[in-house]
Amino acid sequence: MIALLVDHNVEGQAALLWSTLHTEGWLNLIPIRLVRFADVNLSPTSSDRELWHFTQTHEMLLLTANRNLQQEDSLEQTIREFNQTTSLPVITISDADRMVEAAYRERCAARLAEIVIYLSDYLGSGRLYIP
Numbered sequence: 218m219i220a221l222l223v224d225h226n227v228e229g230q231a232a233l234l235w236s237t238l239h240t241e242g243w244l245n246l247i248p249i250r251l252v253r254f255a256d257v258n259l260s261p262t263s264s265d266r267e268l269w270h271f272t273q274t275h276e277m278l279l280l281t282a283n284r285n286l287q288q289e290d291s292l293e294q295t296i297r298e299f300n301q302t303t304s305l306p307v308i309t310i311s312d313a314d315r316m317v318e319a320a321y322r323e324r325c326a327a328r329l330a331e332i333v334i335y336l337s338d339y340l341g342s343g344r345l346y347i348p
Contacts (some may be wrong), residue, residue: 218248219333221308222272224281225254225261230316231280237319237326247333252277265292269299269307278305278332282313293344302341308332311346324348
């Protein structure tokens with residue numbers, strides 16, 4: 218079962234997404250569980266670099282929305298430096314504000330399910346955007 222670590226600033230959007238995964242029946246088909254920072258004793262102030270290494274070490278997917286290339290230890294820079302062909306991708310919500318829209322959420326859920334089902338095809342891809 219793969220764990221989806223939810224970035225602290227998208228917990229509300231992740232709850233909506235999780236509800237949609239459940240309603241649409243995806244949770245019956247894909248081996249996934251939702252994990253929050255508090256569940257794994259991560260600080261909300263953890264750097265992007267720490268998060269990426271944590272998720273790779275613990276074989277988790279990171280669900281985020283705003284991690285970027287603005288600092289030396291940014292998520293994008295970390296991926297560029299450390300990503301390998303066996304690295305798990307980071308899942309980025311393209312427009313977190315739109316998660317309140319049912320149709321958008323359904324597309325995000327379907328895309329996330331596809332990624333989990335075919336995860337081996339996405340290893341080494343760095344970052345994947347949903348929907």
